[in-house]
Amino acid sequence: MSEEIKITTPLDESIVLKLKAGDSVKITGNIYTGRDAAHKRLYELIEEGKDLPFSLEGQIIYYVGPAPAKPGYACGPAGPTTSYRMDPYTTALLEKGLKGMIGKGLRSKEVIESMKKNKAVYFAAVGGAAALIAKTIKKSEVIAYSDLGAEAIHRYYVEDFPAIVCIDAYGNNLYKSEPPKYRKEL
Amino acid sequence: MRKIEAREISEKVKNLFLEANFNIGKDVLEALEKALEKEESKVGKDALKMIIDNNRLASTEKLAICQDTGLAVLFIEVGQEACIINGNYVEAINKGVEAAYQEGYLRKSVVDDPVFDRKNTKTNTPAFIYTDIIPGDRIKITVLPKGFGSENMSGLAMLTAAHGAKGIMDFIVDTVRKAGPNPCPPTIVGVGIGGTADKAMVIAKKATARPIGEYNANPKYAQMEKETLERINKLGIGPAGLGGNTTSLAVHIDYLPTHIAGMPVAVNICCHAARHASGEI
Numbered sequence: 001m002s003e004e005i006k007i008t009t010p011l012d013e014s015i016v017l018k019l020k021a022g023d024s025v026k027i028t029g030n031i032y033t034g035r036d037a038a039h040k041r042l043y044e045l046i047e048e049g050k051d052l053p054f055s056l057e058g059q060i061i062y063y064v065g066p067a068p069a070k071p072g073y074a075c076g077p078a079g080p081t082t083s084y085r086m087d088p089y090t091t092a093l094l095e096k097g098l099k100g101m102i103g104k105g106l107r108s109k110e111v112i113e114s115m116k117k118n119k120a121v122y123f124a125a126v127g128g129a130a131a132l133i134a135k136t137i138k139k140s141e142v143i144a145y146s147d148l149g150a151e152a153i154h155r156y157y158v159e160d161f162p163a164i165v166c167i168d169a170y171g172n173n174l175y176k177s178e179p180p181k182y183r184k185e186l
Numbered sequence: 187m188r189k190i191e192a193r194e195i196s197e198k199v200k201n202l203f204l205e206a207n208f209n210i211g212k213d214v215l216e217a218l219e220k221a222l223e224k225e226e227s228k229v230g231k232d233a234l235k236m237i238i239d240n241n242r243l244a245s246t247e248k249l250a251i252c253q254d255t256g257l258a259v260l261f262i263e264v265g266q267e268a269c270i271i272n273g274n275y276v277e278a279i280n281k282g283v284e285a286a287y288q289e290g291y292l293r294k295s296v297v298d299d300p301v302f303d304r305k306n307t308k309t310n311t312p313a314f315i316y317t318d319i320i321p322g323d324r325i326k327i328t329v330l331p332k333g334f335g336s337e338n339m340s341g342l343a344m345l346t347a348a349h350g351a352k353g354i355m356d357f358i359v360d361t362v363r364k365a366g367p368n369p370c371p372p373t374i375v376g377v378g379i380g381g382t383a384d385k386a387m388v389i390a391k392k393a394t395a396r397p398i399g400e401y402n403a404n405p406k407y408a409q410m411e412k413e414t415l416e417r418i419n420k421l422g423i424g425p426a427g428l429g430g431n432t433t434s435l436a437v438h439i440d441y442l443p444t445h446i447a448g449m450p451v452a453v454n455i456c457c458h459a460a461r462h463a464s465g466e467i
Contacts, residue, residue: 022229065295066253066293067249067253067293069291070248076249076253076291077249077250078253079252079254081254081335084368104367104427105335105367105368105427124367124427126233126236126237126426128252129239129240130244130249131240131249132240132243133240149308150253150294150306164428166428174428175427178424178428178429179424179427179429181227182230182422182424183420184431
């Protein structure tokens, strides 16, 4: 496990290629939120050859549907949601320049292959650490699909958002490499 | 006959959902702290620390522990001598749920139609209510805000007597193995054995709310709980699924009589944000 690495968005390819599975990172800059319903809409726009509501080039999408913000808070509790539900739409987004995804849980083979091809990285955030993560979100604005409520696409400005490089652009995968080290089954 | 105002039920339901969403149980927090001491993986330890810090922060600032504040599941025991007046039982519960999710800044996570429209009901209702009629004149309410990262990892197997205790334990361990990092480990694994397919799942869900450290009163089942937990924690999945020896905090098994031809086994997993609260009217 290496030292903590500070990265800023948007990500260029040289940064992505330096990140290795197992690195702890602190992310600063703008990131975008999206989960099931927003992914479906982005995917449909790409399929139809239409413009997206924001450029994916070099960006990070955080798989999250936050709780409402209390007065005085920039954002409500906002931990990661399970990523595999976004898998059917992800390859299309990677082809459009998406460089990072933050979520939790396993990804499909297709997504990992596309990450290798398009040089992108998958970060894991700790599921359920929602109140703590929200502290690093300093600004939140809805930029598309406000009708979706918690599922709308938000732009967050984050400072030192804590995550772990889970699958790197070379296809190294912590979910595959780490558990066997602690497996004690006969 | 004891008269109970419907609005008392709404008020109680509201307060219990707020309590459950902001405050993790002492038993869960202690189990997490114990796990932190024993965890071998550095990343696992970091994840556990973050989970514990998050629970403390949520409780101090009255914030939801997890943004997935869940479907509103309730287990209610209604004394047959209790008479609910000035309102309807189910409506009173839903009113309480709506008020909690509105006032507590909790996420509304319910869609009206599972397949086609998937339109958010914006109230986090309807609640999912299991009611038992019991002797007496009290109403005992347990609320479980159930997140879906873990719910999606549920499993049901219609085993037969020939599978025995070993077959059951194999199925539980296999369900947890397949779930991997998805249900937000360390989890609490609820297991229902016997009854019917549906009833087995209901008691599995209810079992997730049993305090950690309490075992099934039947020593044979308690032994299964211990053995299964030991096997699960040898899988290596670890906190947040990033490797380690804390994959589950507890396995809670409940059982019911069943048909001569069957042995249903239901597994319902609860994430480390094991939120539940109980109260009485």
